[in-house]
Amino acid sequence: MMKALALFSGGLDSVLTAKLILEQGLEVLAVNFITPFSASDNEERVKQIAADLGIELRTIALGDEYIEIVKSPKYGYGKNLNPCLDCRILMFRQAKKFLRGEVSFIITGEVLGQRPMSQHKNAFRLIEKESGLEGLILRPLSAKLLPLTVPEKEGWVDREKLLNIQGRSRRMQIELTSKWGISNYFSPSGGCLLTDPIFSQRMRDLLRYQDTSLNNINLLKIGRHFRLSPRTKLIVGRDEKENNLLTDLVKKDNICFEPLEVKGPIGIGQGNFDDSLINLAVQIIARYCDEKEKAIEISWKLPNEEVEKIKAMAMSEKKIEEFRI
Numbered sequence: 001m002m003k004a005l006a007l008f009s010g011g012l013d014s015v016l017t018a019k020l021i022l023e024q025g026l027e028v029l030a031v032n033f034i035t036p037f038s039a040s041d042n043e044e045r046v047k048q049i050a051a052d053l054g055i056e057l058r059t060i061a062l063g064d065e066y067i068e069i070v071k072s073p074k075y076g077y078g079k080n081l082n083p084c085l086d087c088r089i090l091m092f093r094q095a096k097k098f099l100r101g102e103v104s105f106i107i108t109g110e111v112l113g114q115r116p117m118s119q120h121k122n123a124f125r126l127i128e129k130e131s132g133l134e135g136l137i138l139r140p141l142s143a144k145l146l147p148l149t150v151p152e153k154e155g156w157v158d159r160e161k162l163l164n165i166q167g168r169s170r171r172m173q174i175e176l177t178s179k180w181g182i183s184n185y186f187s188p189s190g191g192c193l194l195t196d197p198i199f200s201q202r203m204r205d206l207l208r209y210q211d212t213s214l215n216n217i218n219l220l221k222i223g224r225h226f227r228l229s230p231r232t233k234l235i236v237g238r239d240e241k242e243n244n245l246l247t248d249l250v251k252k253d254n255i256c257f258e259p260l261e262v263k264g265p266i267g268i269g270q271g272n273f274d275d276s277l278i279n280l281a282v283q284i285i286a287r288y289c290d291e292k293e294k295a296i297e298i299s300w301k302l303p304n305e306e307v308e309k310i311k312a313m314a315m316s317e318k319k320i321e322e323f324r325i
């Protein structure tokens with residue numbers, strides 16, 4: 001039996017794509033790509049969504065190679081720091097490896113005209129050319145609006161049973177979920193942090209001033225971030241869960257700030273702090289403590305384990321904004 005490889009995010013379109021091909025009596029193997037910018041709580045759910053469809057799921061983690069395209073994408077960024085064209089090319093190049101014996105072609109839930117950067121005819125052509133997959137990528141949701149592909153020409157799939165969905169409306173997709181009784185899928189908003197304006201701002205700051213280690217990227221997902229100088233950054237937890245996460249991610253050469261006697265956030269200082277930068281950091285931390293009217297004692301642990309203390313008044317909201325990333 002012919003087998004297709006589905007690029008599978010667990011989103012509405014990828015679920016319906018796999019289902020459409022299963023309905024034609026073909027086998028489907030799903031592959032889910034995890035990038036350093038994927039929403040961290042999606043993995044288990046994707047497995048469950050694939051299991052609900054009765055298809056095997058493989059997971060591929062993209063690391064340094066992915067960070068390199070975010071730093072300098074050949075085809076540029078979308079609205080935020082999302083390098084969608086380069087990202088898709090990289091994923092398809094990875095998917096191509098499955099064609100060596102495991103599957104005969106690739107399917108994806110891309111819909112013509114749904115996303116401005118990567119889902120129009122020229123983008124589809126470019127992605128196919130750059131990944132060396134011309135004719136081997138079938139987009140079942142929009143297939144009737146696109147050129148014939150190898151699986152259609154060869155009769156592995158029946159083009160007549162494929163769809164002609166176009167644009168951003170999900171009306172037809174929702175109708176199909178009702179028809180097939182599908183309820184487990186991610187909402188279309190997606191799980192890529194690079195499309196988030198606030199995260200993108202933090203990532204731009206990281207690219208400009210710091211190294212793009214995985215630890216530094218993971219820190220961007222937590223807390224409030226403040227650029228105190230080109231060489232110093234402060235990250236402040238927003239709740240107990242984030243305080244614990246920050247404590248786990250603190251590195252030996254970071255400074256760890258903690259309020260004494262009142263409830264308040266943990267702060268992680270990255271870079272070289274002199275006295276004036278320590279003063280800025282403790283004022284920001286004091287702003288997020290429960291007590292805002294009085295000076296608060298805040299300790300900081302230096303990389304050499306030495307602990308020092310200082311009293312600080314909360315910084316004004318207006319001044320804080322000068323440092324917020």
Ligand code: SF4
Binds near residue numbers: 085118193195
């Ligand atoms: S939204 Fe993110 S994961 Fe999706 S194509 Fe764009 S960069 Fe890649």
